[in-house]
Amino acid sequence: MSHTLTNISLKIWRQDGPDGQGRFETHQIPEISDEASFLEMLDILNERLIEENKEAIVFDHDCREGICGTCSLMIDGQAHGPQKGTATCQLHMRTFSSGDEIVIEPWRATAFPIIKDLMVDRSPFDRIVEAGGFITAPTGGAPDANLIPIPKPVSDSAMDNAACIGCGACVAACPNGAASLFTSAKLTHLNVLPQGQSERFKRAESMVETMEEYFGSCTNHGECSSACPKEISIDAIAVMNTDYRKSKLKNRKSLSRK
Amino acid sequence: MTLNLDSKVPEGPMADKWSNYIAEQKLVNPANKRKFKIIVVGTGLAGASAAATFGELGYQVESFTFHDSPRRAHSIAAQGGINAAKNYPGDGDSVHRLFYDTVKGGDFRSREANVHRLAEVSVNIIDQMVAQGVPFAREYGGLLDNRSFGGAQVSRTFYARGQTGQQLLLGAYQQLSRQIGLGNVKLWNRIEMVDVVNIDGRCAGIVTRDLMTGEVRSHAAHAVVLATGGYGNAFFLSTNAMACNVTAAWRAHRRGAGFANPSYTQIHPTCIPQADEFQSKLTLMSESLRNDGRIWVPKDPDETRAAKDVPEDERDYYLERIYPSFGNLAPRDVSSRAAKRAVDAGQGVGPLKNGVYLDFAEAINRLGLDTVWERYSNLFEMYERITGEDPRETPMRIYPASHYTMGGLWVDYELQTTIPGLFAAGEANFSDHGANRLGASALMQGLSDGYFVLPYTIAPYLSDLLNKPIPDENHEAFTAAEQEARDRYQGYLDIGGTKSPDHFHRELGKIIWDYCGMGRNQVGLEKALAEIPALHEEFKTDLRVTGDGASMNQTLEKAARVDDFFELGMLMCKDALVREESCGGHFREEYQTDDGEAVRNDDEFAHVTAWEWSGDPSNPIENREPLEYEVVKFATRSYK
Numbered sequence: 001m002s003h004t005l006t007n008i009s010l011k012i013w014r015q016d017g018p019d020g021q022g023r024f025e026t027h028q029i030p031e032i033s034d035e036a037s038f039l040e041m042l043d044i045l046n047e048r049l050i051e052e053n054k055e056a057i058v059f060d061h062d063c064r065e066g067i068c069g070t071c072s073l074m075i076d077g078q079a080h081g082p083q084k085g086t087a088t089c090q091l092h093m094r095t096f097s098s099g100d101e102i103v104i105e106p107w108r109a110t111a112f113p114i115i116k117d118l119m120v121d122r123s124p125f126d127r128i129v130e131a132g133g134f135i136t137a138p139t140g141g142a143p144d145a146n147l148i149p150i151p152k153p154v155s156d157s158a159m160d161n162a163a164c165i166g167c168g169a170c171v172a173a174c175p176n177g178a179a180s181l182f183t184s185a186k187l188t189h190l191n192v193l194p195q196g197q198s199e200r201f202k203r204a205e206s207m208v209e210t211m212e213e214y215f216g217s218c219t220n221h222g223e224c225s226s227a228c229p230k231e232i233s234i235d236a237i238a239v240m241n242t243d244y245r246k247s248k249l250k251n252r253k254s255l256s257r258k
Numbered sequence: 259m260t261l262n263l264d265s266k267v268p269e270g271p272m273a274d275k276w277s278n279y280i281a282e283q284k285l286v287n288p289a290n291k292r293k294f295k296i297i298v299v300g301t302g303l304a305g306a307s308a309a310a311t312f313g314e315l316g317y318q319v320e321s322f323t324f325h326d327s328p329r330r331a332h333s334i335a336a337q338g339g340i341n342a343a344k345n346y347p348g349d350g351d352s353v354h355r356l357f358y359d360t361v362k363g364g365d366f367r368s369r370e371a372n373v374h375r376l377a378e379v380s381v382n383i384i385d386q387m388v389a390q391g392v393p394f395a396r397e398y399g400g401l402l403d404n405r406s407f408g409g410a411q412v413s414r415t416f417y418a419r420g421q422t423g424q425q426l427l428l429g430a431y432q433q434l435s436r437q438i439g440l441g442n443v444k445l446w447n448r449i450e451m452v453d454v455v456n457i458d459g460r461c462a463g464i465v466t467r468d469l470m471t472g473e474v475r476s477h478a479a480h481a482v483v484l485a486t487g488g489y490g491n492a493f494f495l496s497t498n499a500m501a502c503n504v505t506a507a508w509r510a511h512r513r514g515a516g517f518a519n520p521s522y523t524q525i526h527p528t529c530i531p532q533a534d535e536f537q538s539k540l541t542l543m544s545e546s547l548r549n550d551g552r553i554w555v556p557k558d559p560d561e562t563r564a565a566k567d568v569p570e571d572e573r574d575y576y577l578e579r580i581y582p583s584f585g586n587l588a589p590r591d592v593s594s595r596a597a598k599r600a601v602d603a604g605q606g607v608g609p610l611k612n613g614v615y616l617d618f619a620e621a622i623n624r625l626g627l628d629t630v631w632e633r634y635s636n637l638f639e640m641y642e643r644i645t646g647e648d649p650r651e652t653p654m655r656i657y658p659a660s661h662y663t664m665g666g667l668w669v670d671y672e673l674q675t676t677i678p679g680l681f682a683a684g685e686a687n688f689s690d691h692g693a694n695r696l697g698a699s700a701l702m703q704g705l706s707d708g709y710f711v712l713p714y715t716i717a718p719y720l721s722d723l724l725n726k727p728i729p730d731e732n733h734e735a736f737t738a739a740e741q742e743a744r745d746r747y748q749g750y751l752d753i754g755g756t757k758s759p760d761h762f763h764r765e766l767g768k769i770i771w772d773y774c775g776m777g778r779n780q781v782g783l784e785k786a787l788a789e790i791p792a793l794h795e796e797f798k799t800d801l802r803v804t805g806d807g808a809s810m811n812q813t814l815e816k817a818a819r820v821d822d823f824f825e826l827g828m829l830m831c832k833d834a835l836v837r838e839e840s841c842g843g844h845f846r847e848e849y850q851t852d853d854g855e856a857v858r859n860d861d862e863f864a865h866v867t868a869w870e871w872s873g874d875p876s877n878p879i880e881n882r883e884p885l886e887y888e889v890v891k892f893a894t895r896s897y898k
Contacts, residue, residue: 002533002609016809033533033536036534037538037644039538040536040537043536043760046758047758047760049804050802050804050813053804054804055811056805058810058811058812061500062325062330062332062499063330063334063499064541065541065640066643067334067423068330068331068334068335068499069330070325070326070330083643085639086643090640090644092643092646115810116470122327123326126438126445126447129432129435130436130438130439132439134390134432134435135389135390135432136436137386137390139307139386139433139709140386142382142385142389143385145385145388146401149400151400152396152397155394155396156393159419159425162425163419163421163424165424195388
């Protein structure tokens with residue numbers, strides 16, 4: 001059964017543009033049903049702001065099912081808020097209590113500059129994938145799908161890592177602003193599959209080095225994995241580091257074979 | 259009737275049409291491909307796969323998305339799976355059977371030749387996606403697993419947990435990313451298409467608006483592909499993502515593209531019921547849940563006990579009762595209407611009595627909790643996050659919601675709209691699902707169009723343009739369209755009324771849902787056709803958009819999209835009004851049997867209605883493409 005929360009106070013980051021000076025703004029939510037999602041609360045606030053002839057708060061969101069990875073937000077200093085394994089769009093007000101003051105900020109990372117208010121630019125993630133986050137398989141001519149059996153545990157491990165939604169919470173949570181969990185999840189997904197073997201070490205090298213152009217270095221804090229809405233295991237980073245180290249040798253060897 | 263609706267279906271027996279087409283089509287020589295520029299709008303399954311494949315083939319490609327990244331497109335949210343006529347389980351599937359099921363499931367309102375092609379290439383899709391590393395579910399022996407899915411009597415659905423759309427989209431996104439990295443495709447992100455430009459009767463490009471700066475500019479190309487999804491958000495509450503809209507397709511329609519069968523909308527039977535007035539969207543629960551969940555309502559409308567305390571003989575497992583051969587797996591339109599009847603009869607469950615139970619108790623007893631949990635854990639967890647209830651303890655509550663739109667831009671066999679050079683793919687076109695789409699067929703169609711159809715069918719059009727330059731972006735048609743777009747966006751800012759775009763969207767959605775939703779009738783549709791224009795007038799005079807047009811302004815984006823939904827809403831109702839029969843997702847209450855089943859009228863309505871823009875949204879021009887069935891004979895769909 002639904003309950004109503006009262007007197008929620010929101011401290012929200014506002015910033016007019018990439019170069020603007022940011023500031024916190026405080027807004028009161030006198031009443032909100034605990035059935036409301038966190039973003040629905042922001043929708044309601046935005047409608048009120050428009051009614052008051054003020055500019056609505058800009059934030060990224062889309063599917064509201066926790067799968068597209070568009071939503072973000074540091075909520076009380078935690079990426080995607082307090083509920084484990086949950087993206088902001090799936091967070092509901094039943095997680096909060098009446099009288100709470102909630103601080104809402106954008107992702108905090110140098111690699112993700114602010115576009116406006118709570119919206120950031122995460123395009124470096126796309127650059128990492130463009131560098132090697134794929135299996136080269138041009139359309140047409142693929143062999144029968146059952147030609148290569150894949151042991152279920154391998155396939156499951158690929159799927160566990162492929163579940164990454166590319167939201168950027170791992171980067172926002174990391175004290176170094178590293179993108180190791182994001183990069184290693186994609187690498188592990190592709191590198192454990194038989195189809196991914198031909199490009200395994202080339203992929204590791206180019207994705208890691210592209211990542212390093214934009215992001216900080218990993219020092220194994222593990223904050224990424226605890227903030228991840230898909231609870232991707234930090235083991236992926238170990239796989240990435242191993243494959244990256246090997247790549248330096250293997251890629252040189254394959255070159256010398258030419 | 260002035261649109262040219264030549265379907266260009268190739269000659270020959272049904273099973274040979276596509277191979278005949280491929281054998282006889284005009285080709286573009288590899289060295290000439292780089293002379294052609296193709297614009298692809300949208301980066302969902304259809305758009306990403308088309309852009310990637312065009313890039314591989316050597317065309318100059320520009321890919322547009324209004325998201326921050328191509329990976330966000332709403333294809334990502336598809337849960338259940340993708341059909342393919344692989345017949346891996348050896349249970350009697352074949353290309354013909356998938357073709358037959360899709361034509362029948364579409365209630366004989368799709369184009370046979372397109373559907374056959376879809377069934378043929380379905381097998382290539384699975385091969386392609388596995389080669390790309392999509393981690394489909396597997397058996398312990400390492401081979402691919404299949405399951406049966408809404409309305410099918412064979413197990414032909416491939417899946418990746420409850421995240422099949424995500425994995426397929428990421429596969430297509432990765433192929434697209436590879437082409438972007440190689441420099442074969444140029445990506446434009448956070449850029450929205452706001453108009454189509456035609457020069458000398460051909461599509462010459464598009465006009466876009468940069469969402470971050472408000473800059474309006476032109477992009478010219480030899481051909482344009484719209485892969486911009488469906489219009490289910492016309493209902494306001496739907497399972498579509500918040501940004502899904504009809505603007506790209508609608509702007510093309512206003513520039514001369516026929517809009518086909520807009521009244522064919524799919525209401526998905528298994529969504530989480532609305533909890534409150536402020537709700538922003540509805541969440542789908544994959545209908546794969548219906549494989550093991552049993553749907554029921556209490557027989558007594560005044561039942562107050564908790565679900566588990568209601569004795570067996572006081573429950574109505576209405577799908578199993580009415581449709582014994584399909585039971586809980588009855589197709590979407592049939593299941594949705596059955597749920598509506600139960601709720602309308604007062605038997606609804608939950609605090610607002612607006613849902614029906616989907617109960618896993620029996621499956622847990624039969625299979626054990628571990629097996630059920632392995633199959634559905636991510637769906638159970640999602641349900642619990644949203645409702646605060648654990649489906650292992652209490653049955654889920656579900657109710658139908660707008661989910662998919664079968665209607666869309668009219669296209670011929672080559673996926674070309676009525677504007678030469680403008681193509682439409684995926685949910686944005688109308689051709690494959692008729693009046694009702696079967697489960698796990700949307701992913702199949704998106705990838706089929708993008709990977710395996712358009713790369714062939716765009717070539718004949720381009721080959722005629724060999725050595726013709728890319729149209730000039732300074733042509734007066736472009737500058738005029740740009741100015742129109744600037745004026746349009748400035749116009750919303752200048753109204754200075756009192757109500758937000760969301761307010762109007764919600765009100766519009768209510769009208770469309772009430773009169774053009776699961777049940778439609780003449781009186782209601784006429785009422786809607788009076789109410790929508792009136793509300794639209796109010797929108798034009800009382801809209802308030804705060805902020806400015808030169809920086810990120812989501813309120814302004816929304817205003818333009820809602821404006822287009824108004825005009826589309828009128829067309830949906832008009833289309834529903836003239837189609838005096840019930841078929842698939844279009845249920846006209848006047849045309850039903852005594853026990854509430856749809857009555858189709860093949861003598862008068864076996865045609866596609868393709869609407870033509872007249873300049874006045876309430877007076878569109880009706881055009882028809884007759885549908886002829888060479889192979890599948892008309893039959894009443896019965897799932898009893």
